[in-house]
Amino acid sequence: xxxxxxxxxxxxxxxxxxxxxxxxxxxxxxxxxxxxxxxxxxxxxxxxxxxxxxxxxxxxxxxxxxxxxxxxxxxxxxxxxxxxxxxxxxxxxxxxxxxxxxxxxxxxxxxxxxxxxxxxxxxxxxxxxxxxxxxxxxxxxxxxxxxxxxxxxxxxxxxxxxxxxxxxxxxxxxxxxxxxxxxxxxxxxxxxxxxxxxxxxxxxxxxxxxxxxxxxxxxxxxxxxxxxxxxxxxxxxxxxxxxxxxxxxxxxxxxxxxxxxxxxxxxxxxxxxxxxxxxxxxxxxxxxxxxxxxxxxxxxxxxxxxxxxxxxxxxxxxxxxxxxxxxxxxxxxxxxxxxxxxxxxxxxxxxxxxxxxxxxxxxxxxxxxxxxxxxxxxxxxxxxxxxxxxxxxxxxxxxxxxxxxxxxxxxxxxxxxxxxxxxxxxxxxxxxxxxxxxxxxxxxxxxxxxxxxxxxxxxxxxxxxxxx
RNA sequence: GGCCCGGUCGUCUAGUGGUCUAGGAUACUUGGUUUUCAUCCAAGAGAUCAUGGGUUCGACUCCCAUCCGGGCUACCA
Numbered sequence: 001x002x003x004x005x006x007x008x009x010x011x012x013x014x015x016x017x018x019x020x021x022x023x024x025x026x027x028x029x030x031x032x033x034x035x036x037x038x039x040x041x042x043x044x045x046x047x048x049x050x051x052x053x054x055x056x057x058x059x060x061x062x063x064x065x066x067x068x069x070x071x072x073x074x075x076x077x078x079x080x081x082x083x084x085x086x087x088x089x090x091x092x093x094x095x096x097x098x099x100x101x102x103x104x105x106x107x108x109x110x111x112x113x114x115x116x117x118x119x120x121x122x123x124x125x126x127x128x129x130x131x132x133x134x135x136x137x138x139x140x141x142x143x144x145x146x147x148x149x150x151x152x153x154x155x156x157x158x159x160x161x162x163x164x165x166x167x168x169x170x171x172x173x174x175x176x177x178x179x180x181x182x183x184x185x186x187x188x189x190x191x192x193x194x195x196x197x198x199x200x201x202x203x204x205x206x207x208x209x210x211x212x213x214x215x216x217x218x219x220x221x222x223x224x225x226x227x228x229x230x231x232x233x234x235x236x237x238x239x240x241x242x243x244x245x246x247x248x249x250x251x252x253x254x255x256x257x258x259x260x261x262x263x264x265x266x267x268x269x270x271x272x273x274x275x276x277x278x279x280x281x282x283x284x285x286x287x288x289x290x291x292x293x294x295x296x297x298x299x300x301x302x303x304x305x306x307x308x309x310x311x312x313x314x315x316x317x318x319x320x321x322x323x324x325x326x327x328x329x330x331x332x333x334x335x336x337x338x339x340x341x342x343x344x345x346x347x348x349x350x351x352x353x354x355x356x357x358x359x360x361x362x363x364x365x366x367x368x369x370x371x372x373x374x375x376x377x378x379x380x381x382x383x384x385x386x387x388x389x390x391x392x393x394x395x396x397x398x399x400x401x402x403x404x405x406x407x408x409x410x411x412x413x414x415x416x417x418x419x420x421x422x423x424x425x426x427x428x429x430x431x432x433x434x435x436x437x438x439x440x441x442x443x444x445x446x447x448x449x450x451x452x453x454x455x456x457x458x459x460x461x462x463x464x465x466x467x468x
Numbered sequence: 469g470g471c472c473c474g475g476u477c478g479u480c481u482a483g484u485g486g487u488c489u490a491g492g493a494u495a496c497u498u499g500g501u502u503u504u505c506a507u508c509c510a511a512g513a514g515a516u517c518a519u520g521g522g523u524u525c526g527a528c529u530c531c532c533a534u535c536c537g538g539g540c541u542a543c544c545a
Binding site: 103200440 | 478480482491493502503504505506507508538540543544545
């Protein structure tokens with residue numbers, strides 16, 4: 001049984017990088033009918049943020065990445081005795097030792113080594129001192145082998161070797177009784193029966209320590225797959241100074257979860273052909289770890305914008321055939337509860353990169369436009385011709401009971417034909433009367449979005465403005 | 469500094485020794501469509517495959533070196 005996990009620290013909002021790691025872990029497991037679990041790594045009490053766990057789960061849920069244990073994730077701070085017991089077992093087997101070096105001492109050692117041009121490494125002072133646990137503050141360090149190579153067979157990177165002698169005697173239990181990541185993740189991954197550890201590249205360097213820990217504990221290690229990182233435009237690790245980096249930021253800016261998921265999946269994974277648009281389900285059935293890249297990828301907002309626009313288009317077109325109550329959620333967060341079919345049509349014509357842009361447009365469209373009436377006259381037209389166009393159109397619109405696209409188009413065309421006018425005498429002023437803007441969707445789209453009553457009201461106002 | 473990972477159009481990428489004078493997408497430019505803008509359609513420009521050496525009849529593809537970028541080097545994860 002394939003079983004993967006996502007193990008964030010509750011130190012803030014879910015990051016794009018974390019979300020992508022979660023996505024790949026989820027896709028890998030679900031592709032093989034496996035389980036995807038969530039584990040909260042809250043062993044650092046200083047960085048712990050109240051409520052962060054809930055917000056991470058919420059962001060994940062918004063993306064559609066639902067862990068099989070999302071209702072009750074594994075929480076490390078609730079499992080302290082397990083880590084302590086394991087550390088003591090290692091201690092009794094001489095695979096770990098008590099270290100009483102103070103932080104100041106360690107800091108001084110490190111500084112001296114750095115100044116001497118040496119790589120910083122724990123001195124090993126307590127390694128063979130065989131100290132017992134006493135009242136004195138202590139930590140427990142694992143005893144790394146001092147010779148040989150440690151091999152990591154990474155599913156993405158292949159075979160990577162590390163010189164054991166260069167590895168530090170990692171602290172596995174801190175003086176506050178909490179485990180470090182290394183111990184806790186090894187124990188939990190084993191107990192949760194995780195078959196594949198899929199995590200970010202930043203963990204590759206400490207994987208040898210984890211492998212040694214598995215051996216010491218007498219367990220077989222899971223498979224490892226280290227994902228490349230997501231980079232900012234300046235090629236450094238994506239971080240806050242690059243602007244929006246949390247999933248919730250994108251939600252608030254009007255990105256669709258489907259678009260964000262699709263975009264993140266393409267950052268480092270591809271289907272080996274030209275397809276680019278994938279739903280979460282399609283991603284699940286297509287995903288293969290072999291198709292994941294080794295190199296880091298820059299988060300390119302332009303491409304996300306394009307993809308989000310494409311999703312907005314498709315989604316608004318789908319909603320068009322549904323009832324008003326069903327589409328009430330679409331732009332709800334921007335204060336728009338109900339969308340008419342005509343408004344959805346207008347959104348579906350494309351051009352909006354975010355939901356917020358679309359909502360802002362609909363909001364402004366719903367207000368009676370204010371504009372200089374000279375704008376009503378097309379550059380190749382005249383005031384009298386414009387007035388005729390507007391008046392005849394207004395009359396015909398009042399007479400019709402058939403407010404659909406084809407009919408409206410025919411009406412406008414018939415005004416042009418019957419009154420011997422040009423498109424510029426009719427289409428342009430009607431459009432301006434409805435939108436109040438130099439640039440806008442077509443008059444037919446606007447008529448559809450605004451409805452009969454509002455459209456006639458605006459055209460009437462335009463006629464009055466022009467006459468006075 | 470040490471160890472580790474990576475390096476194909478600006479960006480995401482295809483490419484696993486000959487089909488590559490390198491394909492797709494995005495962004496950009498131009499043309500078409502449109503009363504306008506956007507959409508849409510079409511076309512174009514854009515990569516001496518980081519650099520230098522090998523190996524080979526032949527290398528983007530294999531090997532080495534160099535350079536560049538990134539990660540780790542915490543009682544953070």
